[in-house]
Amino acid sequence: MSRSLIKVMICSFCLIALSCKEESKEKSNPPVENAKWWKEAIVYQIYPRSFKDSDGDGVGDLKGIIQKLDYIKSLGVTAVWLNPIYTSPNADNGYDVSNYRDIMEEFGTMADFDSLLSGMHQRDIKLVMDIVVNHSSDEHEWFKQSRSSRDNPYRDYYHWWPAEKGEPPYRYSLFDAKGDAWQYDSITDAYYLHYFAKQQPDLNWSNPKVRQEVYDIMKFWADKGVDGFRLDAFQFAAKDTTYPKFPDGFEKDFIQYYAMQDGLHDYLKEMNEEVFSKYDVMSVAEGAGRNFKDAHKLVDQDRNELNMAYAFEGVDVPKYEGYDLKTMKDVFTKWDQEFADDGWLSIFLSNHDQARMVSRWGNDSKAFRSPSTKLLNTFILSMRGTPYCYYGDELGMTNIDFDSISQYQDIAAINGYQKALSEGEDMALFMEKLNFGSRDNGRTPMQWDNSEHAGFTNATPWLPVNDNHVDINVEEENSDTNSVLNHFRKMTELRKKNPVLVYGSYELVAPEHPTIYAYTRNLDDTKVLVLLNFSKENSEIQLDEQWSNHSILINNYSDLDFIDNSIKLKPYQAVILNID
Structure with a gap:
């Protein structure tokens, strides 16, 4: 035979x-012991600016997502994580919030949000929202008041250093072109602290009024029926306001100095008591601290803080130079073993802060893009932990090829370019690395069909559509039984039918x-x-x-x-x- x-x-x-x-x-x-809906969830992350434009302004919006709810349902996902949709001047594409209780005009209205939430719940899809409260926008009313005078009631909502004390102790900014996290403000002759861009002043979490403001905001959305919260950059929220001097070169390992400072767990326990314990909501913070001990303190069941850890060591494995499979195995295995008995993990290979999954972890050549994307989706959906699947990865969307800094929209890319230029770096190499790893790679518009702008918009899109949308798009893959899209659907169905893939x-x-x-x-x-x-x-x-x-x-x-x-x-x- x-x-x-x-x-x-x-x-x-x-x-x-x-x-x-x-x-x-x-x-x-x-039945499985300690079963929870958020452990069994399959989370689909949507970057709203890039998902679907319904009104012809080139920017995705809430009505666009509403139009695609049946598609989202067809994927077999059970929850959607929505990147920030609040009112924002968009210095960092919504991660600089100027009003936490309103919707960004580009995205629609609160009525649109209510319709979106209702439409999701009708389809048994839960909604998880980003809460950006390590910092606000410098256009938030709190900051406007805070900077107006030193004796304003909102002064202590932020971190200030009076100029008469001299230069503040150096702190590193992740997004600033100069790399300095202190910004001088002439109105009150003082500096304010911003770990990210200067348009994102850090909130003072040691002030109980700030904490109560945040809890009230979260209750506002939970009362609307939101099913969960992702706490953006929250591991940095607590600060040592004695501002000790950090050793030279601390920027290379800033997590060790910025994350999980004293007071953070007190804030989370208080948040849990005020918000999480009163609603059946999922909670996850961006980052898992400096080590396993930190991570366990965040998510172990008896801690009464958060549901799950969103650790970055795994997603940080691929570099411009490539990566070693043994390292990948070691990293994901040690995290799984560490949380085998207590706590819970998130499993992901991409998000809005990463380049495209298949371009980093797989092989985005024409010959191997499809099987390698299927392989990566198989990995995410067969590991223990709550899987987070990023929009477009169910199609095998790839990095876009930019050749000029003028094409980038991301503030981290633009300011990083200026910093590299001022420090005399090899700019050709810098651009190669940026082209490989830029966050804009993961933010290009969703590829719905093979039309001019991939069915995302009938206007000029806010970020260019990848040229390969002619071949890689929902319409094309929907009708192909062997496509990446249909393999993704088979994997979500398999995970839901087999508890061993969740709890095993x-x-x-x-x-x-x-x-x-x-x-x-x-x-x-x-x-x-x-x-x-x-x-x-x-x-x-x-x-x-x-x-x-x-x-x-x-x-x-x-x-x-x-x-x-x-x-x-x-x-x-x-x-x-x-x-x-």
Whole structure:
């Protein structure tokens, strides 16, 4: 009998076994201890400026999202994380808020928001909102009052350093062209602190009035029915206001000096008591502190602070020079092991602060973009933790190729360019790295069809549409049963039907394999094996005999080379096996 015929017979048997197994699971999935909706959620992140423009101004808006709710539902996701939609002068695309209780005019009205929330809930989709309260906009009324005089009641809503005390102790700004986090303000002859852009003054969380203002804002949205909050940059909210001198070069490891300062856990416990404990909402802070101890203090169940950690060590693995698969395995494995018994993680490979997933982690060439994106989505949706899937990654959207700084919109890119220029850096190399890693790569408009602006808008889009939208778009992939989009849908369905992919324990297999990332998930009597070939070459792995009797739960190719106890995976092949 030929090998090809054996393959066909194996695949046919697997499909029958899968069908029977899924019917059985739907009837008899046992309850899981400490089950929570936010652990089982599949979160789809939407960058509203770039999702869908409904009014022809080139900027995405709430009505545009409403128009696409059925599409979002079709993905199989169960929650949407929406980047900031509040009133903002847009120095940092909405992460500089001037009114926390109103909607940015470009995005629509509060009535539009209410319609969006209602439409999501009608489709059993929950809504998680960004809360940006490490800082506000310098156009917020609080800051306008604060800077007006030294004895204004709002003065202590922010961090000020009077000029008569001399130059303030140096602090590093992540977004400032000069790199200095103190901005002089002549109105009161004083400096204010901004860890990000100068248009984003840091709020003074040691002031109980500030904290109460924030809790009231969160209650405002929770009372509307919002299902969760992501706390942007919150690990930086507590400050040591004695402003000790930091060692030279601290900027290279600023997290160690900026994150998790004294008082932060007190603020979170208070927030939990005031807000989270009173609503069935999900809570997650951007960042997980400086170490595992910090992360556990944020999310362990008995801490009564947050639901889950959103750690960056994993997403920071790929660099301009590339990355090592062993490092990826080590990072994701150690985080999983650390939270195996207490606490909960977020699992993600991209977001609005990263370049496109397939361009960083996979292979965005024409030959391998599709299988490598499917592989990456298989990884995200088969790991323990709450998966966060970024808009467009369900299609395999790629980085855009900018060749001039004038094309960038991101304040971090623009100010970073000015800083590099002033410091005499190799600007050709700087631009190459920016082209690879810029946040604008992950913010290009959603690719709906192959029309001029990809169906995103009928005007000039706020950020250029990637030229490859002619081939990579929803309309094209929707009708292709083998597309990245339809594979994504199969993965979300698989995760929802198999609690082992949510709650099961994780164990790394063949840790030293140079090209294959393999791991098992185990829950009660169910055990699955995930095999991911992070290579453009065929790769082989030897398995234990127990896997000789298996069924295929999902496969991003049409067949699988399984001979005896050896599996040969094709380039970027991703397979999940279930032991029978």
